[in-house]
Amino acid sequence: MTAITEWPAKLTAGWLRGQYLSGLLDPEAVIREIIRRAVRDKDMNIWIEPPAEAQITPFLAALKELNPQEHPLWGIPFAVKDNIDVKGLPTTAACPEFAYQPEADAAVVERLVAAGAIPVGKSNLDQFATGLVGVRSPYGETHNALRPEYISGGSSAGSAVAVARGQAVFSLGTDTAGSGRVPAALNGLVGYKPSLGAWPVRGVVPACASLDCVTVFAHNLEDALTVDRVARGFDEADPWSRCVKREAAALPGKLLLPQAPLDFYGLHADEYRRAWERAEAAVQELGLPVERVDCTLFSEAAAILYEGPWVAERWADLAGFVETHREAVLPVTESILSSGAAERHTASSLFQAMHRRQRYKREAELLLRDAVLVLPTCGGTWTREQVAANPVGANSDMGRYTNHCNLLDLSAVAIPAGEAAEGLPFGITLFALADSEHLLAGAGERFLAEGHSPERKDGGGAIGDGDAGGGGVGVAGGGSTAGASGGAVGVGAAAELSVSGMVTLAVCGLHMRGFPLEKQMLEHGARFWQEARTAPCYELVKLPTVPAKPGLLRQAAGGNAVELELWQMPVESLGAFASLIPAPLGLGRVALADGREVTGFICEGYAAAGAENVTAYGGWRYLPAD
Structure with a gap:
């Protein structure tokens, strides 16, 4: 070694x-x-x-x-x-x-x-x-x-x-x-x-x-x-x-940005404001529809988290310990927890707050349908010395753009978006409905692929730092030799469409992460980029080989979407990689759910006759273990 x-x-x-x-x-x-x-x-x-x-x-x-x-x-x-x-x-x-x-x-x-x-x-x-x-x-x-x-x-x-x-x-x-x-x-x-x-x-x-x-x-x-x-x-x-269930990554129908100017705080408020303006501009350049919306409901929902009766829920779980060990609890923590015992937190106030939250949740459901909301993760930061002088106020500021999330049953991902000042990272958060986490993945991948991730700047070896390559080629399926029937395309065509010396390979079987042939991908210099889905016009079959392999067949009518993984591989490795892949699979055109058509592995029709149709599982990863 x-x-x-x-x-x-x-x-x-x-x-x-x-x-x-x-x-x-x-x-x-x-x-x-x-x-x-x-x-x-x-x-x-x-x-x-x-x-x-x-x-x-x-x-x-x-x-x-x-x-x-x-x-x-x-x-x-x-x-x-x-x-x-x-x-x-x-x-x-x-x-x-x-x-x-x-x-x-x-x-x-x-x-x-x-x-x-x-x-x-x-x-x-x-x-x-x-x-x-x-x-x-x-x-x-x-x-x-x-x-x-x-x-x-x-x-x-x-x-x-x-x-x-x-x-x-x-x-x-x-x-x-x-x-x-x-x-x-x-x-x-x-x-x-x-x-x-x-x-x-x-x-x-x-x-x-x-x-x-x-x-x-x-x-x-x-x-x-x-x-x-x-x-x-x-x-x-x-x-x-x-x-x-989290579905395969997909792009939202639109991105939402706040209509009104946002508040920023702390020693670097101006730098954070400028960083947010740069992030807003970057969001507007992602090629997705952008809509300005009133974000009042999110700030009002955030206010009821600590101003409302939910602080009593913290007290309900920890009251017994705090009341008998007050000296063991930090003063600021004890003060916050004990506030849950305040007389104002009555059963009536709890139900009033719950009803308000339910209204906010419905408003959020309507606003975020097929959409992703973009906000700064933080509106500023503080030195540790400043927080010591203002422990409650500084802490409250840090939650200004985060507190609403769980109250409204949203999912979220915080991602880097450059720097506010030297050594002070700036980040944005993408919010989606609970059943729309796949939109977070798609929008987040699109934003980071545009060069806003620190990993893309410092070459730190992160997974997924290949170019987005909107029209990139792909290889879909568990493997094939180049030149099989069915609209086959040669390796040369793939090389012509490569981006920065890399070609996008879409795999849907044994070459995916965690499967036995992932090793071949890594040995050929490939790096995972993102999840994807085919257009809803395919069937996936389980070929009776050892080990079993997937076969992807396009249908003239009907079919379904099948999950794939997109990888980035050096162009010079593609030929050697393709030579390892056995028939009856071959390279052909594969339509993706986002409208792209890429080069990908297809299965010759004759092989499907003795194969098990596993389309209903939605992807190779979801098949039950043999």
Whole structure:
């Protein structure tokens, strides 16, 4: 095995999987490097339980029983916010006196570990997940990853900074009012907040149980969506769980921008305003319809989160502990939690607020139908010293454009959008309805593909930093030789349409992430770009080969859409790659749901006669295991 002489500052799943599958790196070496980095950054207060060899060794041993080609997160290290249970490590919620030893992993941790991921430690947070600033912890104020004198954002402070400082590929946070998005914006990351109930919250210390969700931080959208694919799903043991399927990424019918000027705050208010203006201009250049809308309903909904009776829900869960351990709770946290016991929070006031929220939800449903709302994630930032002087006001400002989200049952993704000032990242958040997360993926991919992601600027090896290439060619299907019948196109035609030396390959079978032939993609220099779907005129069959392969057949009438993955591969590798792909599949024209027609693998008609029709599953990934 070749030793790594220079590690990338940012660790991504795409880079690590490439190293693993090519035999250049093993998980043990990755963990040693992560521990070294954690020691290096000890004074940044990132961890409550920092990465340590003894606690990680059992997970490394378990990997030896898992096939890396069948487990999409094999050997991928992640951080866990310390209000989420990991068996064998105490859960503190940033309050030592509250600590307990969980008997099992939280449901989402269990799923990630089963997929091969390695939990490396428990990260710092605003105590009891009460705060958006990252400085409310007896374990120390978590420093910003880029400028330590500034706040890191909360409450998932340590989770975000661990990823930003290269001590994890991804991390788990939680989000009630913005805690999975604010730290992403302040540290230059992607923060993905799924729909309420889409990921189980069993094994999570509640903040507001009816509004809580687990989130993920990563360096790029694709890593976040890979985690989402593993973590998502109904959990019958979780009373808050529900079945929310995320469809393949698609573009919304329109993008919504606020009609009225927005408010900005803090030392860098003017820089943040200019950064937002640049982001607005970039949104208007994405080639999608843009509409200006009245955002009053979102600010009014946000106001009832902490001004209304939902603060009493926090008190309902923690009152027993706080009342008997007041000295163990930070004064600002105790003040916020105890406000839930105020006499104004009556049953009548609760129902009044619930009815107001229901009206706002209906307005949001109508406004966001086939649409994505774009807002700044934060309207400014503060130094840690400034927050100490104004702890409540500064924290309130940080939630100005985030608090409404869970109250209105929206999904959201925070993505980088340049810088407000040197070393101060700026980010935007895309909001969609709970059942429209695929629109977040499509719009987010489009925005980042236009060059607004830091990964595209610094060459950090992120998955998905290939050019968008709107008219790019593709190879769809589980594999084929070039030149098969059915409108075949040669490799030369693909090369002519390549962008910056890369060709777009669309795969729908064994070459997808987590499947046995992903290794061939990586060996030929390919990198995942995005998910896609065919036009609704195809059938997918399961060919009786060993292993079984998909066959994609276009129908003269009828058919359905089939999910694909788009990858970017160097043009010079395409010929060698195509030579590995057996008949009866061949290159032909494949129509995509967004109107593009690309080069892709088709199946010769004769092969379908003895094959199982699996179109109803919607894609190869959803077929039941043999």
